[in-house]
Amino acid sequence: MHQHTLKELSVLLDKKEISSTEVTQALLERIETHEPTLNAMITVDNDGALEAAKHADAAINELGGTASAGKPLLGVPLIHKDIFCTEGVLTTCASHMLHNFKSPYDATVVERLRAQGTVMLGKANMDEFAMGSSNENSHFGAVGNPWQTDRVPGGSSGGSAAAVAAGYAPVATGTDTGGSIRQPAAFCGLSGIKPTYGRVSRYGMIAFASSLDQGGVLARSAEDCAYLLGPMSGVDPRDSTSVDQPVDDFVTALDGSGLSVTVDSSGDAPLNGVRIGVAAEYFSDGLDKAVATEVRQAISKLESLGASIVEISLPNQHLCIPAYYAIAPAECSSNLSRFDGVRYGHRCESPVDLEDLYKRSRDEGFGREVKRRILIGTYVLSAGYYDAYYLKAQKTRRLISDDFAEAFKSVDMIAGPATPTTAFARGSKTADPVSMYLNDLYTVSANLSGLPAMSIPCGFADGLPVGLQLVSNYFKESELLYVSHQFQQIDDSHQQRPRGFE
Amino acid sequence: MSIKPDEVRNIAHLARLGLDESQLSEFSDDLSRTLDLVDQLNQANTDSVEPLANPGQCSARLRDDVVAETDQREKLQTVAPNVDNGFYLVPRVIE
Amino acid sequence: MEWETVIGLEIHAQLATQSKIFSAAATAFGAEQNRQACAVDLALPGVLPVVNREVLAMAVRFALVTDAEIGRHSVFARKNYFYPDLPKGYQISQMNHPIVGTGSVEIVLGDGQRKTIGITRAHLEEDAGKSVHDEYSDFTAIDLNRAGTPLLEIVSEPDMRSAQEAVTYAKRVHSLVRYIGICDGNMQEGSFRCDANVSIRLKGDEKLGTRAEIKNVNSFRFLERAIEFEVERQREILESGGEVVQETRLYDADRDETRSMRSKEDANDYRYFPDPDLLPVEIDDAFIDAQRASLPELPEVKTARYISELGLADKDAITLAADKSTADYFESLIGAHAMPAKLSANWMLGELFARLNRDQLDIDDSPVDATAFAGLIARIEDNTVSGKTAKQVLDGMWDGKGSADDVIKAEGLQQITDTSAIEAMIDEVIAANPSQVAEYRAGKEKLLGFFVGAVMKASAGKANPGQLNQILKNKLSG
C-alpha cells in the first residue's frame, strides 16, 4: 500500500479498489513500525486521520468514479511539516517553546488541502523553527535518514523527507527558507519543489525569515509534486505577499501544455527547445567529486532529451551564504520576538518580574541554534552594524538576484547540484555551525532571489542519493515540473527505495 | 570579527534571552565565526546598488476596511499560560 | 536673562476606520477586554498583517490639507522592543519612507497674526494594547483590544514658541483631522494624543537646548499647563547653573507637574528594518485624485463663505468654522432649519457657547441639539418671545424641560403682541401717572423709559418691546 504514488492511489481510490480508510490504516501502522528508528514524526493523529478517511470514502462513493478527474486528492493521505498550524492538533515547530501549542486556526495550506479531501496523518519532525540543515536541531530529537539511519535526512524539512522516503505517505508538505525542501529531498532521494516566493500562502506557516520562506512539496516523483502543489498555490487575502496571478495547471503541464517554451512530449526529444544553463560556480571546490559526477551525468541526460546546454555565469554565487546569514537571522530575530511567554507557548516557572518572565521563558523555550540565530540577527540590526551587515546583505541580495535575471535572458532553467555532498553522518557537523551553514551553498540563491527551484534524484554516491537542482524563472514551476518529469521517464533514481523500507 | 561575551550579554538582553556564563562564552565563539562568514560580503562592490528587501515583487495588496473577525476570545485564550477574566496576566509592571 | 521656548509636537491621531490597520478586527471603543483582539492582533504564530486601504486614503487626505508631499512609495518598518502590550515584540510603523512628507499648517495667534507651523512628516503605525495595573495586586493585566488600531503620527517642526502657540497648533490639527473625517478627535478616549518636545534657549541662540519629551497629554488644557510647568522647570535648572537631561516625562494632572519616567536601564535600540511581511505601498494619481475629490469644505473656505455670503463678522465666522461640529451645528440651523444666519450665529456664539463653557461640554454633547435650538431661534424670529425671555426658555430647554414651545407654554412665557392688550395696559399706566404725563408732554422726553418700564412691569415682562414703544409714543404725544 505504501509504495503507491499519489497518482496511483488517486486512481485506485476512485475505482474503489481500495478505500481511504484502508490506506490510512495501513500507513498509520507503517508509521508505528518505523518511528522508533526514524523519529520522523512529532505528532501522529490516528483518530483525526481515520475520521478524515471515513469522510473521504463517503465523498468518493457519492462522486462514483469521477473523483480522480475533478478532485484527485480525495482520500489521499499526507503529512504536514510541523511548521503549518493545524487547528486542534499540536503545532510545535519542533520547539520546546511550542511544546503545548494547539493552534486555534488552520494555515491556509492546511485548509486548502483539507478542502481537497486529503487525509492528514500527522505532523513531521523538523529543525526547530526551520533552522538547520540536518534535522538535529529538534526539541523532539534527531531524525534518521531511511537510506542510512545514522545519517541525517537533511533539514529543515527532514521529518517530511524521511517520512515520504520511508513510505509513511506518498507526499508531505515542507517549507524552504534556504534549501529546507530541496536539501532533504536530495538527501532522501525525493523530488522536492520550492515554488516562486508568493506562489504559496505563508499564512499559518510559522515564520522563520519572512522574505525567504516558501511552502512546497516533497514527493517521490515530479508528477506527485505537481498534483499537490496546484491546490496549495494561489493568492490568499490573508498573505499580502502572496501573488495574485493565475496558477498554471501543473498536472497538464507534465505533458508540455501551457509552457512558455514549445515542446513535444510525445517524441524522443521532449526537451527540444529548452535551454538549460550550467554555471561553473556550481562546480567549484566545495563540491564532492562523486556528487559532481552524478550531476554532470544527469545534465548529459537532459541534453540527450533534446535540451541545449548553455554555459552561464553567476558571479556573485560565493556571496549567497554570507548574505543569507545576515538576512535570515535578522528577520528571524524579529519574527521570534512574539514568543515571549505571554499569550501562548512556554512560560517559565514562577517568574519574579517581567524581565525574568521574558528571559527565562525564551532561554528555556529555544534551542541553541535558534538562540544563535536570534543573537546574530539582533546584532546585525543593532545600531552601528545595520549598514555594514544588514543593508550590505540586502544590496548583495540585489546583485545575486540580478545575476539570475541576466542568466535567464539566455536560458530557461539552470541545472546544478542541490547539495555539496550526500547525506552526512549524524553529529559530524554539529560542533561547527559554519560548516553546517555551507550545506545550503547551492540552494539559498533561489530564496534570496525568490525563484522557483526543485531538486530531483539523479543517481547515487556510495549508496546515498544525489540531487539535481533545477532553478527556473519566476512562476515557471510548470517548466521545472515538466523537465523533471521528462527526466524521470528515462532515469529510475526516483524509483529506488531505501533498504528496509521497500 | 570577534564578539566578546560582554557584547553577547548586551545583544542577549536586547533579544530578552537569559543566557548563563557558559552560554555567553559559547555564543561569543559561534557569533564570531558566523560574522567572519558574513564579513565576506565586503568582497562585493555595492556602491549605488539598491537594497532588495522582498524578492521579485513590487507592491502590496491591500484589504478593504471591513470588520470580518468575530470575538474568539475563549478559543484564543485556551493556549495562554495565564489568563483571568479575559485578561492576559504578567508579573506586575511598575510604571 | 531672556529665554526663548521651543516646542515641537508629535500628535497621534487614531484613524476612524472600522477595522484595524493590519487585521479585520473591529476598532470600536469600549469592548470588553480582548474581545476585539483577533489572531493577527495577538500575534499568534503564523499570522500575517494585511494593510487596510482606508488608512492610506486617510493619510493621503491629511497630506492634501496640509500641503504635504505624498509618499508615493511608502514602506512599513518594524520597531523592535519587548513590552507585554506589544504582542509581536515589534510595532509596525514607518521609518525611512513615511506616507506623508513635509507639509505645513497655518495658525492664527491671539493677536490675529498668522503663523505657519511646519510639519516634518506624518506616518502610519499601529497602536499597542493596554496594560492595566490596578486590577490585580500581583499582576499587570493585558487587554489587546487596542492593539493594531491605526494611528497617524503627525510630527511638527520645533516651530512653536509658547504653550499657547502649541495649543493653538494642536487645536488646529484637531480641527483639520475632524474636518476631513479621519479622526473623531475624542481626547478622553485617547483618539487624539499629544507628545510635546520642550526646550528653552537664550534669546538669540541658534542652537536648540536639550529637550524633554512630555508623553501622552490628552487635553488641550493639560498640554498648556504641562508645557508651562516644563518651561519653568527648565528655566530654574538652567538659571541655577544646572543642565537639562534629555528624557521622557509624564504630566500628572492632579499635581499639575511633569515628572521623569523611570529611566530605562538600557538605551533603546529599536533595530528598525523594513517589515518583510509587507511589501512597499504604491500610491498612484488616481488614488490621490479620488481622495482630493472626497475632501469636504475646509475651515478657511467656510470662513470666507460665512463672511461674504452670510454677512457674518470676521471673528464670528472664524469661530463658527474652526470646529467641524460647531460648523455642522450652525449649518444645520441655517440649512435644514432655514433660520437667519446672523441671528443664529449670535445666539450660538452667545448663549449656547456660554452654557457649554459653563458646563464644560462639547457641542456634540450639548443638551440642546441643533433642531431644538432652531426651535428657539424660530420663536425669537417670530416674536413669540423677546430676546430676554428667550434666555429663560433656553435655560428650561437646557434643564430638559422639552422644546422651546414646551417651555414657553409651560412657563407662560409667550410674548404679548395683541395690540389692544398692550393699549389697555398703557392706558392704565397713563391714567395712574398724570403728573409724569404732563412733564413728558412739556418736553421731558427722558421720561419715556419710565413709562416703558412701568408697562413692561404691568405685563410681567411679556409685552413685545417694539409694539410697546410704538404705541406708548403715540399715546403720550397724543
Ligand SMILES: [Mg+2]
Ligand atoms: Mg512612532
Ligand SMILES: [Zn+2]
Ligand atoms: Zn507613535
